[in-house]
Amino acid sequence: MNIVGNPTSAVEETLDPQDWEAVRRLGHRMVDDLVEQLSTVRQRPVWQRVPDPVRAALREPLPVHGQPLEHVYEEFRSRVRPYPTGNIHPRFWGWVMGTGTVTGALADLLAAGMNSSVSIFDDAPSLVEEQVTRWFVEAMGFPETASGLLVSGGSMANLVGLAVARNARAGHDVRAHGVGGTIFTLYASSETHNSVAKAVELLGLGREHLRKVAVDGDFRIDTGALATAIEADRAAGRRPLAVIANAGTVNTGAVDPLHALADLCAREGLWLHVDGAFGAMAALSPELRPRVAGIERADSLAFDLHKWAYAPLEVGCVLVRQADEHRAAFAAAADYLAAARGGLVARREKFSDMGVQLSRNFRSLKLWMMLKEHGFAKLGRLVAQNVAQARHLAALVDAQPALERVAPVPLNVVCFRYRGGLSEPAALDALNRELVVRLHESGIAAPSGTLVRGSYAVRAAITNHRSRRDDFRILVDACLDIGRELEKTT
Amino acid sequence: MNIVGNPTSAVEETLDPQDWEAVRRLGHRMVDDLVEQLSTVRQRPVWQRVPDPVRAALREPLPVHGQPLEHVYEEFRSRVRPYPTGNIHPRFWGWVMGTGTVTGALADLLAAGMNSSVSIFDDAPSLVEEQVTRWFVEAMGFPETASGLLVSGGSMANLVGLAVARNARAGHDVRAHGVGGTIFTLYASSETHNSVAKAVELLGLGREHLRKVAVDGDFRIDTGALATAIEADRAAGRRPLAVIANAGTVNTGAVDPLHALADLCAREGLWLHVDGAFGAMAALSPELRPRVAGIERADSLAFDLHKWAYAPLEVGCVLVRQADEHRAAFAAAADYLAAARGGLVARREKFSDMGVQLSRNFRSLKLWMMLKEHGFAKLGRLVAQNVAQARHLAALVDAQPALERVAPVPLNVVCFRYRGGLSEPAALDALNRELVVRLHESGIAAPSGTLVRGSYAVRAAITNHRSRRDDFRILVDACLDIGRELEKTT
Numbered sequence: 001m002n003i004v005g006n007p008t009s010a011v012e013e014t015l016d017p018q019d020w021e022a023v024r025r026l027g028h029r030m031v032d033d034l035v036e037q038l039s040t041v042r043q044r045p046v047w048q049r050v051p052d053p054v055r056a057a058l059r060e061p062l063p064v065h066g067q068p069l070e071h072v073y074e075e076f077r078s079r080v081r082p083y084p085t086g087n088i089h090p091r092f093w094g095w096v097m098g099t100g101t102v103t104g105a106l107a108d109l110l111a112a113g114m115n116s117s118v119s120i121f122d123d124a125p126s127l128v129e130e131q132v133t134r135w136f137v138e139a140m141g142f143p144e145t146a147s148g149l150l151v152s153g154g155s156m157a158n159l160v161g162l163a164v165a166r167n168a169r170a171g172h173d174v175r176a177h178g179v180g181g182t183i184f185t186l187y188a189s190s191e192t193h194n195s196v197a198k199a200v201e202l203l204g205l206g207r208e209h210l211r212k213v214a215v216d217g218d219f220r221i222d223t224g225a226l227a228t229a230i231e232a233d234r235a236a237g238r239r240p241l242a243v244i245a246n247a248g249t250v251n252t253g254a255v256d257p258l259h260a261l262a263d264l265c266a267r268e269g270l271w272l273h274v275d276g277a278f279g280a281m282a283a284l285s286p287e288l289r290p291r292v293a294g295i296e297r298a299d300s301l302a303f304d305l306h307k308w309a310y311a312p313l314e315v316g317c318v319l320v321r322q323a324d325e326h327r328a329a330f331a332a333a334a335d336y337l338a339a340a341r342g343g344l345v346a347r348r349e350k351f352s353d354m355g356v357q358l359s360r361n362f363r364s365l366k367l368w369m370m371l372k373e374h375g376f377a378k379l380g381r382l383v384a385q386n387v388a389q390a391r392h393l394a395a396l397v398d399a400q401p402a403l404e405r406v407a408p409v410p411l412n413v414v415c416f417r418y419r420g421g422l423s424e425p426a427a428l429d430a431l432n433r434e435l436v437v438r439l440h441e442s443g444i445a446a447p448s449g450t451l452v453r454g455s456y457a458v459r460a461a462i463t464n465h466r467s468r469r470d471d472f473r474i475l476v477d478a479c480l481d482i483g484r485e486l487e488k489t490t
Numbered sequence: 491m492n493i494v495g496n497p498t499s500a501v502e503e504t505l506d507p508q509d510w511e512a513v514r515r516l517g518h519r520m521v522d523d524l525v526e527q528l529s530t531v532r533q534r535p536v537w538q539r540v541p542d543p544v545r546a547a548l549r550e551p552l553p554v555h556g557q558p559l560e561h562v563y564e565e566f567r568s569r570v571r572p573y574p575t576g577n578i579h580p581r582f583w584g585w586v587m588g589t590g591t592v593t594g595a596l597a598d599l600l601a602a603g604m605n606s607s608v609s610i611f612d613d614a615p616s617l618v619e620e621q622v623t624r625w626f627v628e629a630m631g632f633p634e635t636a637s638g639l640l641v642s643g644g645s646m647a648n649l650v651g652l653a654v655a656r657n658a659r660a661g662h663d664v665r666a667h668g669v670g671g672t673i674f675t676l677y678a679s680s681e682t683h684n685s686v687a688k689a690v691e692l693l694g695l696g697r698e699h700l701r702k703v704a705v706d707g708d709f710r711i712d713t714g715a716l717a718t719a720i721e722a723d724r725a726a727g728r729r730p731l732a733v734i735a736n737a738g739t740v741n742t743g744a745v746d747p748l749h750a751l752a753d754l755c756a757r758e759g760l761w762l763h764v765d766g767a768f769g770a771m772a773a774l775s776p777e778l779r780p781r782v783a784g785i786e787r788a789d790s791l792a793f794d795l796h797k798w799a800y801a802p803l804e805v806g807c808v809l810v811r812q813a814d815e816h817r818a819a820f821a822a823a824a825d826y827l828a829a830a831r832g833g834l835v836a837r838r839e840k841f842s843d844m845g846v847q848l849s850r851n852f853r854s855l856k857l858w859m860m861l862k863e864h865g866f867a868k869l870g871r872l873v874a875q876n877v878a879q880a881r882h883l884a885a886l887v888d889a890q891p892a893l894e895r896v897a898p899v900p901l902n903v904v905c906f907r908y909r910g911g912l913s914e915p916a917a918l919d920a921l922n923r924e925l926v927v928r929l930h931e932s933g934i935a936a937p938s939g940t941l942v943r944g945s946y947a948v949r950a951a952i953t954n955h956r957s958r959r960d961d962f963r964i965l966v967d968a969c970l971d972i973g974r975e976l977e978k979t980t
Contacts, residue, residue, distance in 0.1 A: 088603075
């Protein structure tokens with residue numbers, strides 16, 4: 001890098017603007033554009049490929065010298081904003097991604113303006129995060145003594161929960177001595193999200209010691225097979241550590257039998273971690289809560305809030321039943337972090353003692369504002385609305401002879417495929433794979449694709465507060481049109 | 491939780507506002523308030539304790555029903571914003587925390603408005619993050635083939651770097667089989683930040699296998715002691731894995747001898763990870779770059795951008811010299827993440843293959859906008875300006891017989907204490923501990939405190955683009971005033 005310029009200039013510089021009034025006007029424009037963008041999102045394609053000239057423009061040499069912020073914003077408007085992932089759109093149902101809200105976006109502005117670190121300090125942002133996590137402790141039916149931490153999302157929530165499990169249950173001081181030669185085993189259904197395996201790998205436990213237990217016809221873990229696997233590991237001298245239960249599997253939304261797993265874990269002395277990435281939100285709806293009954297018995301529970309709580313990225317939450325075990329997994333003494341009798345570090349309970357990060361942003365503000373604005377009751381109704389929309393979509397699919405549903409719909413995920421007159425598995429897979437690509441490229445709708453029992457399926461995971469019933473008819477019509485077109489050329 | 495309400499209501503609901511125009515007006519007010527808050531921050535105390543009535547008000551029952559967003563914002567204005575951590579203030583120099591910028595805050599609004607997940611998708615936000623990490627690859631002098639990932643901050647950057655080190659150098663497939671019985675040893679100076687020990691613990695390697703190597707009089711790692719420690723571990727059958735070098739230690743800003751460590755690591759076949767949390771930013775200043783010479787030889791490099799690059803929280807970066815080793819540590823195949831020939835997942839290089847998270851927010855936007863607005867040259871000048879301010883503060887301290895500097899000032903950290911007529915170590919510690927608390931409570935300035943060679947010291951880490959030379963005189967005057975006051979009562 002060839003940075004030419006004065007060494008230290010004589011006049012002290014700052015990153016503050018010379019003209020605050022100009023920034024104020026530009027900020028107003030940004031708000032206007034944001035409102036325009038979100039209130040008209042339905043009129044635009046769900047997704048569109050970044051055109052090659054824009055791709056080229058987004059590869060620039062390192063900017064040695066600056067330019068007016070207004071110019072930078074114009075580049076954002078022309079090169080960046082038109083090409084989002086698409087999950088703000090009412091017909092985006094790919095993977096599991098939340099819609100975001102305008103309140104959440106404004107809250108991120110306010111949070112970044114304060115720029116507080118929610119960590120070891122005695123300040124209002126720390127109190128707000130405490131408040132928000134206490135609300136989720138209550139909403140999930142955890143005991144008041146449980147601890148909670150907001151994290152970047154489900155992957156980190158799973159990592160934190162399993163780190164606590166490892167450190168609390170290994171039987172030796174893993175933090176000091178390491179994992180060592182003992183083989184610790186963990187158990188989860190074959191439908192479990194990859195972030196669990198990633199956490200097991202990162203914790204040094206070895207992916208092959210995460211037993212992928214078979215599922216039943218509804219994609220729920222087979223508790224008999226689980227018990228057999230635990231017994232076999234014990235007999236072989238390995239040390240069973242934890243069961244990871246799914247509240248909403250990524251592929252089909254299946255919920256493992258949580259009460260049965262909690263009973264089994266209690267009997268066997270195993271840690272029960274629930275990955276409730278999106279499914280845990282069913283607990284917020286009185287009508288859906290029975291579907292995740294037993295979730296309140298977990299030793300640790302991970303869930304996203306940027307998925308089915310619709311908050312903008314990034315925010316997830318991990319709850320740990322025994323707060324002392326939570327802190328024991330991460331707490332550390334360091335000279336530069338010591339608490340004091342008063343001032344900035346009068347605070348005794350440090351957020352950094354409950355997870356990986358020391359510096360942490362004020363991500364709780366968007367939850368605090370959204371939950372106070374809308375209330376938990378409405379959030380629960382929206383979750384139930386998405387589940388009703390999934391049932392509606394399933395019915396639309398079932399009514400079409402050319403389409404075929406390939407999994408039950410226990411919650412908000414619908415897996416189906418175009419079948420038409422085809423029966424050859426490879427041809428069906430190829431057609432449906434191409435169908436998803438063409439749907440994306442059409443801009444009409446964005447489901448994702450996955451393999452269900454080895455067959456490629458179109459998958460709609462509905463965690464979208466902008467979707468309306470009619471949007472699902474549009475999806476089905478597009479699948480039929482594209483499917484028929486593709487079938488002709490097969 | 492007793493959520494009373496309709497089950498699924500007949501009319502479909504949304505979290506979008508009924509009145510977009512009202513949100514637009516409120517957004518304008520938020521921008522106005524933000525500009526007011528930041529442009530007048532110097533006129534307010536650096537920090538003030540949240541008053542008890544406000545604390546009580548921030549403990550509310552779970553909000554079942556909603557309220558107008560305007561009310562929620564009023565609560566934010568009265569209960570939250572007046573009580574930040576304080577690092578936006580020109581006289582905040584505690585721990586190591588960045589100031590933030592108005593551009594960064596506005597960029598967070600824009601990013602949350604798009605709500606894109608920078609992960610596996612073919613979209614503009616992914617291209618922006620690629621661009622920003624390429625700039626830092628170049629700025630740090632890494633080869634073009636290196637990989638980079640934006641993360642939440644230094645703790646996560648250290649974790650990712652050391653995870654790559656572990657997986658690349660353990661000599662067996664740690665991801666599959668776990669750490670196992672081999673004892674892997676790591677080496678870092680006694681001045682190393684706790685996040686490194688936290689990462690070692692999390693990775694299952696055991697904190698006691700992180701050797702805390704002695705430092706010289708300038709708080710730099712003693713390379714002779716390091717070589718001896720490595721030799722002793724090898725002789726005892728342990729397996730040396732990595733050296734963690736500091737580019738800017740947390741306590742005093744010391745920079746380990748990076749070239750010597752790179753030579754040693756090359757000789758010994760060890761991974762060199764550099765924790766450059768703030769110190770790496772010295773590489774952006776032509777006049778300071780020699781102080782971190784050798785940083786470009788690291789196998790992995792961690793640095794924050796919400797510290798000495800002044801961006802709002804959260805953003806840090808990890809660079810890995812060999813991109814294939816980076817991806818090999820995290821890459822995973824999952825049915826629901828498979829790439830396609832086109833559409834949303836035409837992208838082959840996944841950000842989720844380089845770190846813990848799958849869903850990731852658009853944190854690169856604030857860097858992209860700030861770097862394009864101000865340019866790297868100005869960023870380097872500001873870093874150099876903070877270093878010059880540290881020298882200035884050191885000179886002010888040295889000129890006061892009642893004050894005593896307790897460590898060299900190689901970069902931007904100044905450690906000193908009030909001495910007055912005292913000499914008894916315990917009394918000096920107690921007085922200076924109280925002095926820091928009173929400084930915070932006065933609202934005049936916010937340094938932090940730490941132990942330097944066992945003695946309590948006032949510590950100013952200057953990573954603040956709003957500080958002016960005169961601010962350091964105010965700090966010194968306040969220390970003298972409070973110190974004299976306290977000495978009277980000792």
